[in-house]
Structure formats: structure tokens, C-alpha cells
Amino acid sequence: MDGVGIHEVVIGSPIHNQLFPLNEDKQVEEVLLAYRERYLALREDPRIKLIIIFKNHGEAAGTSLEHTHSQIVGTAVVPSNIRKKLDEAARYYDDHGRCVYCDSIQEELHFKKRIVMDTERFVVLQPFASRVPFETWIIPKEHQASFGSISVEDSKRFAKVLKETLFRFYSKLNDPAYNFVIHTSPIKDEGEDYYHWHLQIIPRLTTTAGFEMGSGIYINVSFPEETAQFLREG
């Protein structure tokens, strides 16, 4: 493996102190369209195996710059953590003949209590086994393994849903530090039936400590059913 990789920074606003969810809709759309455009460009580079798009907001989330921004990294390897996620999804597919994310969306929409927002194309939910309080995922309802499959129209819808979700964090949780990460398939697996891209928001309201480090088990003191309700209610 070469020590090669790609790192790009997407500036989220021309205004220095602007918080991302307080941007105009149009501005957030442009950020999401930039993600899409850069994804599609970077995936053509044969050295790049996986593209990770993420944002760090606030000091507790490890941000290094105040001006709202997000980052795109192309790695020359598929990291073992990601490979494990894919393997588990493939195993479910082999057992059931269906995508585990598609199945989860159906179950969650039926159960309702962990849903934060339900729109035509995207669902916002808090996972059954949330690692941290208020962990929140945005998932496209249509099966797509890769973020690179998102259309221009859906990018705009995604922007709207992301902005609204982050605005609720901002207004209801007093502008918490958070990271968001788009989990998408490695480039060579973009056509797979078993994986399904999604965006994870991890608010940094708590701190992982020795137990998490020593076990990989997360202590979460809150119920996603309750925190989802809190974000759901207007």
C-alpha cells in the first residue's frame, strides 16, 4: 500500500461564525451538492478505496477550526472496522436475502418510537442500541449502498433533512458538540445489495472512558425512545 490519500475541506458558509444549521437552505444544499460532486470525482481515482465525509462541530468533537466546515477523506485502504460492518451486513443478507438497513427502516417505521422525522425519501431515527445519548442516523429509504448513488434532487432533500435535524440539536440541546459521518460502501462494493449508506450524528454530550476503551461496550444512560421523542416534538 502506498501512503497516498486525499483530504479536502468543504467550507460551509462565507460567514465566519455561521453555525451550519442556521445557514439558508440554499447554502446547506450547496454543501451537500459539493459532497456529491467531490465523491463522484474522487471515486474515479483508482488509488482510493473508500471515501469518508464528516464534520466535527465544537471543541469536544475535536474541531480544529472555528469557521463551519466539513471534510472529505479518501483512503487507500478499507479500514478493518468498516470491513467488519460490511461483513455483518453481508451475513444478514446471506441469511435473509434482504438488506439489514432496509429491514430496520421498515421495523422502525412500524415501531415509531425511535423515529425523529419521517420524510418521503429519508428517515431520521435513533438506533435501538444507540452508543451515546441522542445518537441519530439519517437513512435514505431507497436501497443505495453508496452515497455516490444519490441524485441531485435527493441531495437537496437530504440537505433539508440534515439541516432540520441539526437545527433541533442546536435549539433543543443548546448547540452541543457533535460529529457527523457519512458511512458508505467501499468504492468496489457500490453495487452491493447488502450495504446501505447513511449519515450518523454522534453528539458529544458524554465522554467515553476506560470501560469503553477496555471493552468496546458503550455505556448509554438514556433511552433512544425518550430522546427521539424529545427531538420529535416541535
Added chain:
Amino acid sequence: MDGVGIHEVVIGSPIHNQLFPLNEDKQVEEVLLAYRERYLALREDPRIKLIIIFKNHGEAAGTSLEHTHSQIVGTAVVPSNIRKKLDEAARYYDDHGRCVYCDSIQEELHFKKRIVMDTERFVVLQPFASRVPFETWIIPKEHQASFGSISVEDSKRFAKVLKETLFRFYSKLNDPAYNFVIHTSPIKDEGEDYYHWHLQIIPRLTTTAGFEMGSGIYINVSFPEETAQFLREG
């Protein structure tokens, strides 16, 4: 699996504001002897599969109490992260017929540059692929898969080495927040030749962010050869 587990708190000093490495030697010895005693007691409980001993120091390390303390958790499962570590160690053993930790100790002692301290029974080193600046491990030189195999005499020696290492963190890095965790084999694997218990100190000088979450790859801006030298020099 039952929802059973064990959680104990070890108070590190009778003095409220005492920092752990500023304790008398005798006091630190008693903490380590308590770890050993409780490990040996908890391992008799057939519901417990793994015992994790750890300490969180400082707010950035997720500590919840000011008074110096550490914690012992017995889990009813072997978490998948730990199982993966064991599997990798077993694979090395199968390939080479030797413990990967024993081999690493020999290589590190030969290379010298990542050694913080070398004593008769324990070596303090910074791993080749340190995840964070100043990540430091204390490893017994004798092959022992389980912390439960430590003798009373070695517990006292271990206390001395741990105290000295943490004192160097305290004095040279201005009392940083840190976690330490004892990684030891699951109880059923205590006699295995492929695993080797050790203590990991993870200083919280930096914050993991979206890239680490999205990839499991750690960005470390420092070289262990340089940080080990910094801690080594008196």
C-alpha cells in the same frame, strides 16, 4: 445471556484530593494488591467471562468523581473487540509458535527508542502504532495471559512501575487527563500461550473526531520514538 455483571470501585487514597501518582508507594501497592485480590475473587463467579480493571483521571477522560479511584467490571460476555484482539494474537501464535507480545517486548528492548522504562519484571513502552500521543503500555516480561497470574511480589513491583510512569505524566505533561485499562485474557483463556496481559495508558491530550469514528483509523500527530524519549529522560 443474563443482564448480570459486577462493578466495584477501588478507592485509591484516604485523602480526598490526592492524585494517584503522588500517593506513598505503600498506598499504590495496596491498590494493586486490591486489584489482584478482587480479580481472584471475581474469577470464581461462573457468570463472569472477563474482568476489566480501569481508571479514569480528569474530566476529559470521563471521570465522574474527584476522589482518586479506579473501577473493576466483570462482564457476562467477551466483547467482540476483545475477541478480535485475541483472534489476532492466536493467529500470530499459530503462524510463529510464539506469543506476539513476548516477541514485541524482545524487539522493542533491542530497538530501545520506544522504551520508557525497563525493569527486571516489567517494561514500559510506547507502541509502534500508537493511537494517540503518549500512548504507553506496561507489560510483564514473563509470559502471563491473565492478570490473575500476577504474584504478590510482582503486584508490588507493578505498583512501583505504574506509579513512576504516571508520575512522569503528571510532572512532564502537567497532570493530563488519562485512562488506564488492564487488558487481560477472558477467564476461560487464562492458560493460553498466545495472549499476554498488559496495562494501557491513554492520555487524553487530543480528541478523536469524525475521521476516527468513520474509519477506526487514528490520527496521531506525534512519534512514539520522540514521546518515549521525552518521558524516559529524567
